[in-house]
Amino acid sequence: MYIEKNQKIHLTRRPQGLPVSEDFELVSDSIAELKDGEVLVKNLWMSVDPYMRGRMTDRKSYIAPFAIGEVLEGGAVGEVVESRNPSFPEGTKVSSMQGWREFFISNGEGLQSLPETTAPVQSFLGVLGMPGMTAYTGLLKIAELKEGDKVFVSAASGAVGAIVCQIAKLKGCYVAGSVGSDEKESYLKDELGVDAVVNYKKTKNLKADIAKACPNGIDVYFENVGGAHLEAVLDLMNDYGRIAVCGMIDQYNATTPVAGPSNLSQLIIKKLKMQGFIVFDHWDEYPAFVQEMSQWLQGGQIVARETVYDGIAQAPDAFIGLFTGKNTGKMLVKLAL
Numbered sequence: 001m002y003i004e005k006n007q008k009i010h011l012t013r014r015p016q017g018l019p020v021s022e023d024f025e026l027v028s029d030s031i032a033e034l035k036d037g038e039v040l041v042k043n044l045w046m047s048v049d050p051y052m053r054g055r056m057t058d059r060k061s062y063i064a065p066f067a068i069g070e071v072l073e074g075g076a077v078g079e080v081v082e083s084r085n086p087s088f089p090e091g092t093k094v095s096s097m098q099g100w101r102e103f104f105i106s107n108g109e110g111l112q113s114l115p116e117t118t119a120p121v122q123s124f125l126g127v128l129g130m131p132g133m134t135a136y137t138g139l140l141k142i143a144e145l146k147e148g149d150k151v152f153v154s155a156a157s158g159a160v161g162a163i164v165c166q167i168a169k170l171k172g173c174y175v176a177g178s179v180g181s182d183e184k185e186s187y188l189k190d191e192l193g194v195d196a197v198v199n200y201k202k203t204k205n206l207k208a209d210i211a212k213a214c215p216n217g218i219d220v221y222f223e224n225v226g227g228a229h230l231e232a233v234l235d236l237m238n239d240y241g242r243i244a245v246c247g248m249i250d251q252y253n254a255t256t257p258v259a260g261p262s263n264l265s266q267l268i269i270k271k272l273k274m275q276g277f278i279v280f281d282h283w284d285e286y287p288a289f290v291q292e293m294s295q296w297l298q299g300g301q302i303v304a305r306e307t308v309y310d311g312i313a314q315a316p317d318a319f320i321g322l323f324t325g326k327n328t329g330k331m332l333v334k335l336a337l
């Protein structure tokens with residue numbers, strides 16, 4: 001099938017600080033006929049995620065930087081619309097890392113058929129995909145959550161944070177979180193059953209407000225933000241507490257070196273464990289996660305909100321919006337019906 005216009009987003013230059021729309025360009029090309037062994041995939045949804053900001057900077061990390069003048073990459077779900085590969089017949093729903101484009105040709109490498117479930121396909125970019133798996137792994141495995149733990153979650157209304165809050169509630173924990181708006185505070189309290197919420201954008205004293213939200217201290221901190229949040233929480237941790245370091249979004253757009261917390265000695269005084277992790281190191285446990293999370297979703301014990309931008313041209317705005325709190329739940333771009 002010849003596709004005359006395949007739109008995609010290129011990175012035009014490396015962002016300085018908060019990314020701006022001029023860092024991105026909408027371009028289009030055509031897609032040729034398939035060869036034997038290939039499939040044509042039409043992307044239905046693509047994901048924007050905070051880690052992509054790191055790949056826009058030219059530095060050594062756990063994953064290579066994006067190239068300037070090339071199409072960006074990231075999670076996407078799509079449908080095989082033409083196939084010359086028996087492993088992926090026409091109509092197969094697939095996930096890939098070929099986001100930021102409307103169509104692509106694949107020889108099957110890096111393409112996964114989506115498991116059978118009643119959940120909508122875009123769930124595999126959110127609650128049933130990488131962010132959900134991050135919440136599950138970070139909380140249950142890295143932070144070794146136990147029933148009755150007092151848990152604090154930063155960026156608590158986002159793709160990862162909202163799932164962390166709900167799993168912790170399911171496991172019989174006291175849960176408090178921080179967010180950047182009144183609407184998000186209501187979402188956490190009224191829809192997710194979180195016990196206490198701090199609006200970090202409104203507070204005059206972050207540590208005092210987190211202390212108020214966590215009157216019996218913190219056993220588990222699920223860290224998504226870093227900076228002032230980490231410093232405040234370290235002082236409020238209980239003895240033998242655990243900190244799962246998932247992300248530090250407060251630092252992703254920094255243009256100068258970031259100061260560390262002044263109170264790391266709390267790790268010694270309180271005998272804390274603090275561990276960073278990358279979800280892909282735990283991917284062998286993904287099938288078990290999908291099974292358990294699917295049951296929670298079907299039983300209504302976990303709900304997953306999405307914030308949706310429409311069309312590939314909106315993808316840069318959706319991405320930039322992650323850093324200004326435009327999303328509640330998973331930020332997604334809908335590419336086709």
Ligand SMILES: NC(=O)c1ccc[n+]([C@@H]2O[C@H](COP(=O)([O-])OP(=O)(O)OC[C@H]3O[C@@H](n4cnc5c(N)ncnc54)[C@H](OP(=O)(O)O)[C@@H]3O)[C@@H](O)[C@H]2O)c1
Pocket residue numbers: 049050051130131134155156157158159160161178179180181184224225245246247248249250251277278279280322323324325326327328329330331
């Ligand atoms: N380790 C891993 O394998 C792994 C995997 C996935 C994600 N992560 C990390 O997990 C974190 C959450 O990711 P996500 O996909 O769930 O994103 P997300 O929470 O859905 O979106 C980002 C949210 O962070 C908040 N935020 C943005 N800038 C902030 C700042 N300077 N200070 C405090 N909050 C800020 C915003 O909400 P507010 O309105 O509340 O500010 C925004 O909605 C990120 O740090 C990400 O890098 C790590």
